[in-house]
Amino acid sequence: MDKINVLIIDDEKLARDIVKKYLEKQNDLKLIGECTNGFEGVKSINELKPEIIFLDIQMPKITGFEMLELLDHQPEIIFTTAFDQYAIKAFEVNATDYLLKPFSLERFTEAANKAIEKVRNNKSNDYSTLLSSVNQNLESINRIVVKTNNKIVIIPTEKIKYLEAQDDYVMIHSELGKHLKKQTMKFYEEHLDGNTFFRVHRSFIVNLAEIKQMDLFEKDTYKILMKDGSSIPVSRSGYSKIKELLK
Amino acid sequence: MINPFVKNIKSFSVYLISWIFIFLLHTNILYFVLNLSLTECIIDSFVFNLTFLVLGLSFWYSTKFISFEIYSTVKIITNHFTAAFFTSGIWVFLDYWILSNIFNNNNEYLNFLYDSLVWRFFIGMMYYFIIVALIYIIIYYGNFQEKVLKESELKSLVKEAELKSLKYQINPHFIFNSLNSISALTLTEPDLARKMTIDLSTFLRKTLSSNEIQKSKLIDELNNAKLYLDIEKIRFGDKFIYSEELSDACMTIEVPTMILQPIFENAIKHGVYESLEPVNINFKCEELDEYMKLTITNNYDDEAVPHKGEGIGITNIQSRLRMIYNQDNLLKFSKNNGIFTVTIFIPVQ
Numbered sequence: 001m002d003k004i005n006v007l008i009i010d011d012e013k014l015a016r017d018i019v020k021k022y023l024e025k026q027n028d029l030k031l032i033g034e035c036t037n038g039f040e041g042v043k044s045i046n047e048l049k050p051e052i053i054f055l056d057i058q059m060p061k062i063t064g065f066e067m068l069e070l071l072d073h074q075p076e077i078i079f080t081t082a083f084d085q086y087a088i089k090a091f092e093v094n095a096t097d098y099l100l101k102p103f104s105l106e107r108f109t110e111a112a113n114k115a116i117e118k119v120r121n122n123k124s125n126d127y128s129t130l131l132s133s134v135n136q137n138l139e140s141i142n143r144i145v146v147k148t149n150n151k152i153v154i155i156p157t158e159k160i161k162y163l164e165a166q167d168d169y170v171m172i173h174s175e176l177g178k179h180l181k182k183q184t185m186k187f188y189e190e191h192l193d194g195n196t197f198f199r200v201h202r203s204f205i206v207n208l209a210e211i212k213q214m215d216l217f218e219k220d221t222y223k224i225l226m227k228d229g230s231s232i233p234v235s236r237s238g239y240s241k242i243k244e245l246l247k
Numbered sequence: 248m249i250n251p252f253v254k255n256i257k258s259f260s261v262y263l264i265s266w267i268f269i270f271l272l273h274t275n276i277l278y279f280v281l282n283l284s285l286t287e288c289i290i291d292s293f294v295f296n297l298t299f300l301v302l303g304l305s306f307w308y309s310t311k312f313i314s315f316e317i318y319s320t321v322k323i324i325t326n327h328f329t330a331a332f333f334t335s336g337i338w339v340f341l342d343y344w345i346l347s348n349i350f351n352n353n354n355e356y357l358n359f360l361y362d363s364l365v366w367r368f369f370i371g372m373m374y375y376f377i378i379v380a381l382i383y384i385i386i387y388y389g390n391f392q393e394k395v396l397k398e399s400e401l402k403s404l405v406k407e408a409e410l411k412s413l414k415y416q417i418n419p420h421f422i423f424n425s426l427n428s429i430s431a432l433t434l435t436e437p438d439l440a441r442k443m444t445i446d447l448s449t450f451l452r453k454t455l456s457s458n459e460i461q462k463s464k465l466i467d468e469l470n471n472a473k474l475y476l477d478i479e480k481i482r483f484g485d486k487f488i489y490s491e492e493l494s495d496a497c498m499t500i501e502v503p504t505m506i507l508q509p510i511f512e513n514a515i516k517h518g519v520y521e522s523l524e525p526v527n528i529n530f531k532c533e534e535l536d537e538y539m540k541l542t543i544t545n546n547y548d549d550e551a552v553p554h555k556g557e558g559i560g561i562t563n564i565q566s567r568l569r570m571i572y573n574q575d576n577l578l579k580f581s582k583n584n585g586i587f588t589v590t591i592f593i594p595v596q
Binding site: 011012013014015017018021037039058060061082083100101102103154 | 419423427429431481520550
């Protein structure tokens with residue numbers, strides 16, 4: 001049987017070391033690389049296509065969760081972290097297991113065996129449900145990580161001008177340019193700060209601070225003129241609410 | 248609460264002296280105004296006032312249950328009016344009986360006594376109301392004092408609790424990540440694992456045991472903070488470099504405990520955790536006229552988007568300094584060109 005390829009992503013050398021030591025005892029697993037942050041992680045996963053990853057959550061630049069949003073290839077995930085508060089979120093992204101640092105060899109082996117079984121039986125996780133299931137978690141976000149042409153961009157929410165729905169994607173218009181992200185409008189409506197962002201239309205969420213003015217377009221129809229000159233339609237229900245907010 | 252008139256010798260003496268004064272007044276009025284014989288005056292005054300003195304002691308037990316908080320004003324007035332009526336009635340008839348037995352042959356006095364009963368009845372009512380009013384004043388003054396005392400106790404308790412909670416901001420993830428590093432080192436470098444275990448224990452012991460002490464020497468504070476940095480150094484290796492500039496005078500001054508470590512922790516958290524490049528952490532201590540100026544700087548990744556909860560440690564120290572020194576603006580922080588600077592001013596007495 002072929003060995004299963006494994007990648008470790010953790011910013012602490014000693015934390016990677018212990019996973020490496022434990023992996024030596026696993027005959028079915030082969031370590032193909034180590035990454036020290038999420039950027040390297042995205043690159044290596046998309047290039048090397050490991051079947052299993054050991055993933056830390058708190059890392060420089062982007063978190064383990066944000067890294068997962070950027071992957072083309074979805075491996076089995078075993079989280080290794082000292083933070084126990086992300087367990088629910090890990091479950092929501094269909095992680096195979098969640099190892100709390102420090103962990104024993106027995107606990108590690110248990111997690112590894114679970115992942116091996118999943119890979120061997122080809123029980124591939126359905127990651128299309130991944131992003132929608134994260135919606136359940138109503139924790140608000142303060143940045144969005146996107147990937148365009150192998151470049152990872154971190155957009156702080158205060159730099160966002162407006163969001164526009166485009167089929168299964170959302171186009172993020174920000175000071176950093178235009179970026180496409182596979183996500184739902186509903187997700188952003190629920191997770192962006194409600195004092196700053198407002199869904200004015202089925203297909204648009206605007207940053208209230210970026211609005212220049214609201215104009216009558218046709219009879220009973222309004223449009224928002226943004227500071228950058230773009231024009232955004234306003235739905236009837238959105239109009240009455242935004243009129244209150246802009247007072 | 249116990250009867251305030253017999254609470255202690257002092258209060259009973261005051262009660263007794265008041266009655267002696269009334270006794271003397273009573274005697275004098277009978278003697279000089281109504282021209283009774285001295286014996287009659289003294290016995291009359293003694294019997295009436297001594298009986299009321301005894302009766303007066305019992306008013307406390309009824310009054311303390313008829314409080315303004317529970318009953319309406321109308322009910323209180325009705326209750327006390329009824330009580331005054333019966334108390335005074337009993338008093339007058341009791342004393343009339345006693346005195347008519349003492350002076351059973353003295354018709355002149357007995358006529359006077361009989362004629363004066365109505366007046367005595369009203370005087371008894373008046374005594375009743377005066378004593379009850381006094382008891383109410385004592386109750387409310389006592390409650391008021393108790394309230395003031397409790398409030399100040401509560402305030403100091405709140406302050407103490409606040410100080411305590413502000414001090415214990417040890418990040419549990421730091422502990423777990425350190426333990427994970429130790430776990431890894433046991434396999435590869437047991438000696439370093441042992442050193443890290445000892446460092447971590449020393450750091451935790453100092454941090455957790457300094458709870459009763461509000462201030463300690465800067466040198467101790469710095470050593471504890473450096474212990475923390477040593478542990479992080481094992482975790483992060485070359486990812487940060489620590490340097491310091493200290494004048495000798497700095498070391499002996501006293502500072503609130505646990506003010507440096509959270510700032511270093513902040514530098515590690517927002518500098519080292521978030522950056523791909525090495526981070527320089529610098530600590531500087533200078534003497535100013537009335538203050539000791541402590542400056543901690545670190546570079547950070549300008550592009551890193553702050554996580555939530557940034558600066559909680561720093562605002563905690565800010566409020567602790569304000570509480571301890573009663574002075575604002577003792578801690579300032581700024582972000583400039585990728586350098587994060589925290590400045591603390593410690594007033595020198």
